Amino acid sequence: MTYNQQRSDKVSAPHAGHHKTEEHFREQHLMLDPMPRGQMNDMVMDSMHTTSWKFWVVFAILSAIVAWGLFYSWGKMILEGLGIAGVNRPAYWGIFLVNTVFWIGISHAGTFISAILRVFKAEFRRPFTRAAELMTTFGLIQAGFSIFMHMGRVWLSYWLFPYPNERGLWPNFHSPLSWDLLAITTYLLSSTMYLFLPLIPDLAMARDRSTGWRKTFYKVLALGFRGTEGEWVHLRNAMNIFAFAIIPVMFSVHTIVSWDFAAATRPGWSSTIFGPYFVVGALHSGMGAVVMVLAIVRGTMKNMKYFIRPEHFEAIGKLMLIISMAWAYFFFNDYLVQWYGGDKWTKQLLHYHEAGPLGWMWFLMLIVNIAIPWAVLWNKKWRSTPWITFTVGLLINVGMWLERYIIIPISLSINRMPFTWRLYQPGIEIPLGIGTLAFFILLYMAASRLIPLVPVWEVQEGQMAHSLKKFGRETVVTVSELE
Amino acid sequence: MTEEKSLLAVFTDLDPAADAIEHLRTLGVHDDCMNIISGIPVTEAMLGRPSQWTNVPRLALGGAILGFLAGMFLAFLSPTMYAIQVGGQGFVAGPPSVVVLFELTMLGMLLSTFLGVFLDSYFPSYRPMKYVTEVSDGKIAILIECPDADEKKLTDALKKLGAESVQPAEAQHL
Amino acid sequence: MMNKSNIPEVGANFAEGEQGKWGMVIDRDLCTGCQACVAACSMENNVAFVGEEDSGYGRSMHWIRIERFWEGEYPEVKMTSQQPVLCQQCGHAPCEPVCPPFAAVHSQAEQLNLQVYNRCVGTRYCANNCPYQVRVFNWRDYTDDRLDPALVTLKNQYNPDVTVRRRGVMEKCTFCIQRIHKAQDKAKSEGREVADGEFTTACAQACPANAITFGRVDNPESLVSQLAGQNRGSKLLEELGTLPQVTYLNGG
Numbered sequence: 001m002t003y004n005q006q007r008s009d010k011v012s013a014p015h016a017g018h019h020k021t022e023e024h025f026r027e028q029h030l031m032l033d034p035m036p037r038g039q040m041n042d043m044v045m046d047s048m049h050t051t052s053w054k055f056w057v058v059f060a061i062l063s064a065i066v067a068w069g070l071f072y073s074w075g076k077m078i079l080e081g082l083g084i085a086g087v088n089r090p091a092y093w094g095i096f097l098v099n100t101v102f103w104i105g106i107s108h109a110g111t112f113i114s115a116i117l118r119v120f121k122a123e124f125r126r127p128f129t130r131a132a133e134l135m136t137t138f139g140l141i142q143a144g145f146s147i148f149m150h151m152g153r154v155w156l157s158y159w160l161f162p163y164p165n166e167r168g169l170w171p172n173f174h175s176p177l178s179w180d181l182l183a184i185t186t187y188l189l190s191s192t193m194y195l196f197l198p199l200i201p202d203l204a205m206a207r208d209r210s211t212g213w214r215k216t217f218y219k220v221l222a223l224g225f226r227g228t229e230g231e232w233v234h235l236r237n238a239m240n241i242f243a244f245a246i247i248p249v250m251f252s253v254h255t256i257v258s259w260d261f262a263a264a265t266r267p268g269w270s271s272t273i274f275g276p277y278f279v280v281g282a283l284h285s286g287m288g289a290v291v292m293v294l295a296i297v298r299g300t301m302k303n304m305k306y307f308i309r310p311e312h313f314e315a316i317g318k319l320m321l322i323i324s325m326a327w328a329y330f331f332f333n334d335y336l337v338q339w340y341g342g343d344k345w346t347k348q349l350l351h352y353h354e355a356g357p358l359g360w361m362w363f364l365m366l367i368v369n370i371a372i373p374w375a376v377l378w379n380k381k382w383r384s385t386p387w388i389t390f391t392v393g394l395l396i397n398v399g400m401w402l403e404r405y406i407i408i409p410i411s412l413s414i415n416r417m418p419f420t421w422r423l424y425q426p427g428i429e430i431p432l433g434i435g436t437l438a439f440f441i442l443l444y445m446a447a448s449r450l451i452p453l454v455p456v457w458e459v460q461e462g463q464m465a466h467s468l469k470k471f472g473r474e475t476v477v478t479v480s481e482l483e
Numbered sequence: 484m485t486e487e488k489s490l491l492a493v494f495t496d497l498d499p500a501a502d503a504i505e506h507l508r509t510l511g512v513h514d515d516c517m518n519i520i521s522g523i524p525v526t527e528a529m530l531g532r533p534s535q536w537t538n539v540p541r542l543a544l545g546g547a548i549l550g551f552l553a554g555m556f557l558a559f560l561s562p563t564m565y566a567i568q569v570g571g572q573g574f575v576a577g578p579p580s581v582v583v584l585f586e587l588t589m590l591g592m593l594l595s596t597f598l599g600v601f602l603d604s605y606f607p608s609y610r611p612m613k614y615v616t617e618v619s620d621g622k623i624a625i626l627i628e629c630p631d632a633d634e635k636k637l638t639d640a641l642k643k644l645g646a647e648s649v650q651p652a653e654a655q656h657l
Numbered sequence: 658m659m660n661k662s663n664i665p666e667v668g669a670n671f672a673e674g675e676q677g678k679w680g681m682v683i684d685r686d687l688c689t690g691c692q693a694c695v696a697a698c699s700m701e702n703n704v705a706f707v708g709e710e711d712s713g714y715g716r717s718m719h720w721i722r723i724e725r726f727w728e729g730e731y732p733e734v735k736m737t738s739q740q741p742v743l744c745q746q747c748g749h750a751p752c753e754p755v756c757p758p759f760a761a762v763h764s765q766a767e768q769l770n771l772q773v774y775n776r777c778v779g780t781r782y783c784a785n786n787c788p789y790q791v792r793v794f795n796w797r798d799y800t801d802d803r804l805d806p807a808l809v810t811l812k813n814q815y816n817p818d819v820t821v822r823r824r825g826v827m828e829k830c831t832f833c834i835q836r837i838h839k840a841q842d843k844a845k846s847e848g849r850e851v852a853d854g855e856f857t858t859a860c861a862q863a864c865p866a867n868a869i870t871f872g873r874v875d876n877p878e879s880l881v882s883q884l885a886g887q888n889r890g891s892k893l894l895e896e897l898g899t900l901p902q903v904t905y906l907n908g909g
Contacts, residue, residue, distance in 0.1 A: 037522060037621025081824035082779070083797035088715035090790055092781040152779015152794065152825030159758045159778055162557055169776075170561035173583050174569055174576045174754035177780055181757070182586040190593040197600065205522070205619040207657060219657060223601075224608035226657070227618050228626075232524040233535040234603040241543050241596045249589050256582065264786045265751040265897060412785065416894055417742070419724035420790040422715040457523045460621055464523070482526070568763040569756070571749035571900075 020475055025468060030309055031123055032477065034463040037456070041205055043303035044452045048206075050302040051449060062442040069435025073428050074149055082152055086427040090420045091412040095429035096150035098404045099436060101278075102285065103143035104184070104257055105400060106440075109286025110136030111191060111250040118243045123479060124315040126462040127307040130202075130455050131297060132290050133195040138443045139289075140188045142436040147184075149432055176259045183256045187249055194242045197235060200225045202452040217450070254282045261407065267345035268411045271338065277330035284327045284369065285400035287320045288393035293444070295390035297453065307454045310384040317383025320392065324373040331369075349414045357423065358410055361402045368399035486631040489652035492641040493617055493624050499645035500623045501530045506644055507627065510637060516628040520614065522621045530623075542599035543592050550591015554584040611654035617647075626652060677748050677902050678768035679832055680874030681861070682884040683741055684906040687868035690723050690739035697863030698743075701833060703819045705799035706811075718793040720744070720830040721860050738907065741869070743860070744791045744830035745893060746770055748900030752783035752792065760827070767837060768902075772829055779825040788894050789901075791829055798824040832871070833858040853879040874902065 026033040035043075077084055087094040113132040117125035148154050160181050162171050171178045204225040207218035225231060258278035261269040271277075291313060298308040338346050353362045376392050377383045409424040447453075461482060469478040494500035500519075507517065514533050519525065527534050558580035566574045576583075600606065618624050625646075629637055638649045698704065698721050705718050721743040727734045750770045753761045760776035761783045763769075772783075772792075784792035800821050802808035815821060818835040822828050840856040853872050861869035872881035884890075885904040892901045 037619075041620060081795070081797040083711065083716070083824075087781075087796070089784070089793065090715070092784045092794065150780070152781065152827070153777070154779075156778045159776070162561065167776075168565050169759060170557070170564065171757050172567070172569065172754070172759045173558060173562065173579055174572055175757040175782065176579075176755065177757040177782055179579060179582045179586070182583060182590075186586045186590040186593075189590065193593060193597040197597070201522070201619075204657075208616040208619045219609065220607075222657070223604075223606035224610070224612065224657060225604070225606070226612060226614045227520045227522055229519045229521075229525075229527065229532065229535050230537075231604045232521070233527075233537050234539050234600045236524055237537050237539040238543075238596045238600045241540065242593060245589060245593055245596075249586075249593075252582075252585060252589075260782075264755070264782075265788050265899075266785065415790055416788050417724070417790045419722070419726070419740075419742070420715070425714075461523050567759050568753075568765055569759070569761070570751065570754035570763070572754055 022468065022475070025475070025477065028309075029311055029466070029477065030127060030307060030459070031462045031466040031479075032468065033306075034460075035306075037460050040454075040456050040459065041209065043306065044202075044454050044456055045206065045209055047302045047304060047454075048449050048452065055300075055445070055449075059442070059445055062438045062445070065438035066435055066442055069431040069433075070145065070439055071435075073431045073435060074145075077149070077428055077432070078154060084428045086425045086429055088422060088424065090415050090417075090422060091409045091424035093150070093412060094409045094424055095405070095426050095433055096146050097408050098401065099146040099429075099433050100143050100150070101257055101404045101408070102401050103139045103146060103436065103440075104254060105278075105282035105285040105404075106289045106397075107136040107139035107143065107187070107191070107286070108250055108254060108279070108282040109290045110134065110139075111194075111246055112283055112286060113290060114194070115243045115246045115250070118239075119247070121481070122315075123462055123466070124312055126458045127454050128290070128294055128312060129458065130195070130199065130451075131293055131453055133191065134444060134447055134453075135286075135289060135293060136191040137188070137195055138440050138447070140184065140191065141443070142440050143184065144188070145436050145439070146433075176256065176263045179256045180260060183249075183253045187253045190242070190246055190249055194239075194246055197239050197242065198455055198458065199451060200235065201227065201457045202455055205456060206452055251279055254279045266411070266415065267343060268338065268349040268414070269407075271334055273330060273334050273337070277327075277334055280323060280326045280330050281400055281403060284320075284323050285397050287316060287323055288396035288400070291316050291320065291389045291393040292397070295386040295393075297448065298386060301448060301453070304454075307459065310386070313386050313389045314380060314384040317377045317389050317392075320373060320389070320396070321377035321383075324370060324377070324396070328370045331366075345414065345416050349411060352414050353406055353410065356410070356413075358406075361406055361410070365399045365402040365406065368395040369403065372396075488629055488631045488634050489613055490627045490629065490634065490637060490641070490649055491613060491615055491624055491652040492627065492646040492649045493615055493622050494646055495622055496645070497525065497529060497623065500625065503625060503641055503644040503646065504530055504532065506640060507625075507637070510633075510640060512627055512629060512633075512637070518626040520618050520624040520626060522619045525623060538603050539596060539599040542602070543596040546595020546598075547588050547592035549595070551584060551588045553591065554587030557587065558583040609657075611656050613652040613654050614657055615650075622647070676874045676882075677746070677900070678873060678875055679746070679837065680872065680881050680885065680902040680904070681743075681832070681858070682870045682881050682890070682904045682906060684868045684870075684884075685738040685740060686907065687866045688723070688739040688741060688864075689866050689868075690725060691865065692723055693863045693865060694721050694741060694860035694869060695719050695723065697859040698830070700814065701816055701819070701836075701859035702831070703800075703815050703821050705795065705822070707796070707799050711796065716794075716796050718795070718799070718828070720791070720793065720828070722791075740905070741860075742789060742791060742893070743903070744770060744832075745789055745899065745901030745903045746830075746832055747902070749898060751786045751788065751897075751899060755782040755786050756780070757782075767834065769832055769834060770829075771831070771834075772827060774820055774822055774826050774828065777826045779827065781827065783827060788897055788899065792827055793829065795822050795824045795826050795828065853881075 110132040113125055114129040148157055151157055160171055203218050203222035207222045210218055255275040258274035262271055262274035294308050298304045339350055372395055373392055382388045413421055413423055465480045465482045467478055468475050559575055562574045613626055615624050641649045702720060704720055707716050707718055721741055724740040724742055726737045728737055729735055746769050753763055758776045758778055760773045762771050764771050781794060798804055836856050840851050844851045857871045861871045870881045870884055872879040874882050889906050889908055890904040892904055
């Protein structure tokens, strides 16, 4: 008998005539539905080992898309120049930068969920922190691809890094792009380390129950972790430092991305609110993406219905609603102040956003980023339904992509020299963008079968901490702080 | 000199494990001769064990200082080594220096925190180690170093206190 | 490592109200829009020809362009005077600080904006940040004769004083810095100062209407200073504080 069972025995006395039975709580909450650790381990291991033929078909199709969309197209563009993309004067930045901002936005969800929710001890985070952190790392990889694609001479991109070189030249730290490079590098490294630290005990678990090449794989990655007192203390101290320190890093990353635009001398870009507006926008698309990933993981992976439940969609749905409201607030703030300023170029730009040839994007953005989340997510039943939150998340991601499209190529079409105004039409950006999306999904699919997607030890810790308590006639959930 | 022997006692529950640790102390096993191996973080206080020492926060601070110094170099020194005037701004970028300092401080701190776990835990280590795989099933193992002569006495006592199994621990490849 | 003597004074860049070194005056009343300056500039500076399709898509690489505007609604339209636009050689240039590898830099000696082709990695931030939209990008290898056999003969007219740029690099008007250097070298070898009107830029040289004048703006006696001093002069987007070095004369 494990201590979980022992704990649940304490509360398993029948409570006749109460509103909520223990059965009800078990069904609703993962944390109140404890299972022996060995069984949970087996479920997670099983989910990694199970691949249907559909998995391999999708895997093969995505590999083909990556080969065509990412590697062939990029190679072609490197050889022929950016002329085969749609960038021109005045839209010097196009979908490459849209995708960079988009993927960095996606990457914010992982940190938000695993760091902010960890710091505030939001218990619902436990089963899916790793699923979200994986998005951070894989999203940043796509952002890196997108930004390197964008460069005219990508083979010289190492010149942007600060290192002693034969030219005697260091990077220009006046440039927001140099800040970007430092911030994204810091974020990529620290989010990968933050993904890895809580993974070590689960890798050790997988090592203990694997054979063959997987045994070697997990053995190497688990670094010889046994779970001694010292190892846990070092690990938890480090995770604690990471959880606090990575939050400002996360905020700095998207703020600096926004400064690429806000620091420029351009109508519509030169906005002091861009920092927080972009951070909230990143969280908006990131949360939408997390909910999509969770719905897919729950729907397609074995045993995941136990770990990821409607309560989790409900909780993330609430966050999505709040973030949607925050995004609307920042959007309107930015819009109102720009409009009130009355600068003739800014006015021209705002008019172009709404009534230009791509005005439908502006309206669609407002509908899917604000109207639909507000109309749907207020309802607890709806937001608890995975396919509904999935759809809302998908629409939010479309909307946030459009927002970046409006901010970058559409806004670049209008400048202070009307003679140069011109529309932007994407070229090879489209296969390249599809390639990054396919690569993201491909990496995620591979990771879902290689590393335990559920942090089992964290789930068990949470289940230990939860119990039921009676207040008068009512049974309520209580959580003890074990940490 | 007596030969040293290691025992591994596996417990399923927290309370018997804590009781066993207390009893072992009365049997003359010093806290330094015991180690706990567990599949979830069990705090020292739960088992009545002395606090563990960790260098991770100190290393993090050291890394932050190193990162800050690297940031100072990039922000204030590197622009003067090959001075180039841009946009009517000073050679040292001014406010953007704060960005450079912040990012490098954080990078230094987080890298050294990560490395701190490796240093403090002697990771990676692929040598044979004393371990039972039941630990990752959520069980608690007490690893005891004792003189050869005490082995029988301790084994019996631990069994009596509710240990699921007590076995001589042998280092094995994990 | 540190060599103090390398470091010019921070205040070397001129402040608002002060003059730079080289400047230009363009008289819009005289400009006929004949495009001779565009052709001359392309010849002098080895500016690539991008072809019909790319040119129609906003990728022409001319360092100077003639902007045409009209007033009124069709069919009652009235042409206004032409506006040739080239790099304004700003004293506080927005393109410079945003370049991460220091490819867009300010010349301390000549008070010009330089583009160092070899350092450029093609982030195109400078072009976005240029309020005058005068920076042009090599979207393809427009100068590679393996891709276009017609270029084989065209190569014979390259100006040997100017680099030929490859794909992925930003470029822009240099105020014909190769001519500036040539004139300075000649004057130095003869032990004198460069005289006003001794040389001029390709666009000014080619202008049949003499609408473009180039020279030292820090010398009040020079023709360019005297023209700029007339009260019909204005600068493009002066309100941005970029301290442009090109004065436009209008409404004379």
